[in-house]
Amino acid sequence: MFCEIAGRWGGGGIRAGFYHRTGVDIISAMLQAQLGEPMPVPSREGDDLTGYTLIYASGERMRRDFHLNEPWVIQCNLRVRAGDVPKVPTAWDRSIAAITVRGETEDQVAERLAACEEAFQSCFR
Structure with a gap:
């Protein structure tokens, strides 16, 4: 869900839409996953x-x-x-x-x- 082509987050308006729906910054979540850190928990469900x-x-x-x-x-x-x-x-x-x-x-x-x-x-x- 977090990765698009070549292991990157989506472009365009994906980051803003994802944050609006979940309260999670998709870029931070992807970096945390790659660093082996705990994934953020969605703070809302739009x-x-x-x-x-x-x-x-x-x-x-x-x-x-x-x-x-x-x-x-x-x-x-x-x-x-x-x-x-x-x-x-x-x-x-x-x-x-x-x-x-x-x-x-x-x-x-x-x-x-x-x-x-x-x-x-x-x-x-």
Whole structure:
């Protein structure tokens, strides 16, 4: 559960989603396991679901800063600001934003992710 490809924790919004659901930092847990230390015990079991999106863009100037103050946004990591022109992504980890959300159903999570993507893309218009 803690390891993905080549024995690493998941990227994107996996860390934030895992922490939201369990109260355990997946990176610390993986390191503790490799050091032979006791594994952390989850401090909570979230009822809701989580999901994340990675946003890519290139060649167009970002016209305004992105702000999303919704209570269902768990994490929003941005790599661009107003005035930046994102470069062409050459790998999956070259996203310009990673946004993790929570919701009560799969449909709600998908709708919230779509809303985040639309709000972010509007910064380029």
